[in-house]
Amino acid sequence: MLETSVRLLRLLSLLQARPDWSGADLAGRLGVTTRTVRNDIERLRILGYQIHSTTGTAGGYRLGAGAALPPLLLDDEEAVAVAVSLHAAAGGTVTGIEETSLRALTKLEQLLPSRLRHRIDALRAATVSVTRRGPTVDAETLTAIATATRDHERLRFDYLDHDGTGTARVVEPHRLVHTGRRWYLLAWDCDRRDWRTFRADRIRPRTPNGPRFTPREAPGGDAAAHVMRGVGSTAWKHQARIRLHAPVETMGERITPSAGLLSADGEHGCVLATGTDTLHDLAAFLGTLDVPFTVIDPPELRTLLNTLANRYKSAAVEVGDAKRPVPGSERAAAGFPAGEVPPRVADEFKLVPFARADDV
The missing domain is CATH 1.10.10.10 (Winged helix-like DNA-binding domain superfamily/Winged helix DNA-binding domain)
Structure with a gap:
């Protein structure tokens, strides 16, 4: 037997x-x-x-597929991969699956042989998860979008724009794109007759779905690349353009497509088109790039940088020296002639109009 x-x-x-x-x-x-x-x-x-x-x-x-889920045989590597994925899903950006993921992980670990359990425990002990800020998306919403995409059915939903305006949309869903922080839907907007990118956390699906459709080819043949080009700036509350005084090849190694779109600006510079929900976050991000930069727009970012620069300058003064005047020799060493007032940070920037997208 x-x-x-x-x-x-x-x-x-x-x-x-x-x-x-x-x-x-x-x-x-x-x-x-x-x-x-x-x-x-x-x-x-x-x-x-x-x-x-x-x-x-x-x-x-x-x-074939049955009405009930029968036992599934996994090899060692598959079992470890499933366990790690379930652990990550329990703290991810999709709401409603945390408890489900933990229940499935508990069942799996009970069945794992000790050699595999030790490997998973080692991964968990050596890994620290950083909680992502920002909105989460409901699992049922993702499922509804994915089902309509798979079945090539028009999707009807209510959408909340970045300025809080609600609109009714009818689209031909093409792909869900996950950037690690957010979920996006790339779809053909039937009313606007153009491609649009929607944040999944702002979508409220309506039922039933619309009629079936013949899928179109994604712009440029690459759905993920098209979404990344757009969400680097237009999906955020604030849009900005920054001139980085470093070659585009150098900055391309430091800035991911989801953080913004880089374009060459001469041989030794490039322009970053990016976005943020708060200008303070963008100011902090720019400081981590470790290269000189110039703000093209918005002017509010220049004002904030000027405020932060003065704050940092005050913080750098040693205790007891806060009221000590700066000698002329130190002023000259800094590049400012004696008696000349150093320019404010914001005075070094020139405003260039920025065309704002009206889509996402």
Whole structure:
């Protein structure tokens, strides 16, 4: 009986490994006759596995989807990958799946052999998760969007724009794009007859879905790249353009596409088009780039940088020296002639108009 049970598990593992098997191939892999394979297939069917017979010269078998989820066989690497993914999902940006992920992880860990449990414990002990700020998206919303995308059905939903304005949209959903912090939907807007990118956390799906449609090709053939070019700035409350005094190749290694769009500005400079929910966050981010920069717009960012520069300058004065006048020699060393007042930070910048997107 034990030999039969082991053989059934091996047979199930083979059926899960690829879509179609001939009876002869299965018999060869298991070291049994095709008649034994037929009997074992019937036993698996009795246990609830939907195994379909395929037509052809020699016939064959295919594992199908059933009404209930039967046991799933995972190898060592697959089991570790599933456990790590469930742990990450429990603290991710999708609401409503935290408890579900933890329940599934608990069940999986109870079944894991000790060698795998030790590997997962080591990963967990050595890993620190940083809680992401920002809005989360409901799991049911993602499921509704994904279902309409898969079935090529028009999606109807209420959408909240960045300025708080609500609009009703009818779109042909193309792809969900996850940037690590947010979920976006790339879709063809049926009313505006153009591609649009929507933040999934601002979508409230309506039922039922609309009629089926023939999918269009994504702009440029790459949905993720198109979304990244847009969400680097237009999906945020504040949009900004910054001239970085460093080659675009250098800055491309420090700035990810989700943080903004870089374009060359001469041989030794580039322009960053980016966005932020708060200007303080953007000011802090620019400081981490460790290169000189000039604010093109908005003027509010220049004002903030001027305030922060004065604050940092005051903080850098040693205790007891706050009232000490700056000697002329130190002023000259800093590049300012004696008696000349150093320019304010904001005076070094020139305002350039910025065309604001009206979409997301």
